[in-house]
Amino acid sequence: MLRAILALIEAVAFLIVTLPVLLILMIIQHFNRKAAERVSRSMVSFALNLIGLTVSAHVHIKGMENIPEQEPVLFIGNHLSIFDIILVYPRLKRPVGYVAKKELKHIPVFGAWMRLVECTFLDRSDLKQALLVINESIGKIKSGISIFIFPEGTRSKTGEVAEFKAGSFKIATRTGCPIVPVAIKHTNEIIRTHMPFIKTTDVYVEFGKPVEISSLDREGRKKLHESVRETIISMQEKMP
Numbered sequence: 001m002l003r004a005i006l007a008l009i010e011a012v013a014f015l016i017v018t019l020p021v022l023l024i025l026m027i028i029q030h031f032n033r034k035a036a037e038r039v040s041r042s043m044v045s046f047a048l049n050l051i052g053l054t055v056s057a058h059v060h061i062k063g064m065e066n067i068p069e070q071e072p073v074l075f076i077g078n079h080l081s082i083f084d085i086i087l088v089y090p091r092l093k094r095p096v097g098y099v100a101k102k103e104l105k106h107i108p109v110f111g112a113w114m115r116l117v118e119c120t121f122l123d124r125s126d127l128k129q130a131l132l133v134i135n136e137s138i139g140k141i142k143s144g145i146s147i148f149i150f151p152e153g154t155r156s157k158t159g160e161v162a163e164f165k166a167g168s169f170k171i172a173t174r175t176g177c178p179i180v181p182v183a184i185k186h187t188n189e190i191i192r193t194h195m196p197f198i199k200t201t202d203v204y205v206e207f208g209k210p211v212e213i214s215s216l217d218r219e220g221r222k223k224l225h226e227s228v229r230e231t232i233i234s235m236q237e238k239m240p
Contacts, residue, residue, distance in 0.1 A: 003198040040116035045090035056200040063207035077182035079150035099149040164225040181208035183235035204239040
């Protein structure tokens with residue numbers, strides 16, 4: 001329980017101590033968006049790495065070479081825990097915006113940091129707003145920012161990969177960007193299955209080979225959400 005409390009203290013301390021920097025970056029963003037994003041990404045990555053060290057998660061990464069270096073991509077991952085983001089985000093050495101649930105937007109300071117690192121906020125109950133978020137994400141891809149989305153819509157309570165929502169894949173089909181499947185395993189065992197205690201856990205993350213939209217026929221695009229889900233399940237099944 002001590003580690004859980006320490007991780008929470010670290011998160012709150014980051015939000016308080018960096019508040020002046022946040023305000024400056026919010027101003028800079030209006031004049032140089034890329035510079036503000038770059039500094040924000042470095043600071044957020046540092047904080048998340050610190051939390052990762054505190055909870056003693058041993059992260060095993062595979063397949064980084066599968067991520068295209070010269071173009072933005074759509075990362076599609078399965079969702080088990082908040083630690084999916086805490087442990088994976090710092091390892092993506094590029095601008096990456098997450099599609100997050102709308103409730104996070106309204107958390108003071110925290111929501112502002114998320115906006116600075118190019119996150120967008122989705123209201124799952126509002127189809128019109130969801131379409132606006134998809135269009136916003138498409139705009140980010142076109143400007144060179146990769147997008148990471150969990151198309152299950154929420155965290156899996158069983159550890160199994162739930163059905164993927166097809167709408168998430170419009171970000172790729174309408175921009176032509178590659179899709180990188182991301183399989184994640186055991187992040188739910190860090191705290192959620194041991195609440196309120198933290199367990200030292202081996203976490204496995206694998207980036208699969210990119211799916212090139214241009215290589216798919218009409219049927220392939222129609223079933224894209226199903227085939228990517230099957231790929232992630234296959235990668236996950238091979239993990240310890």
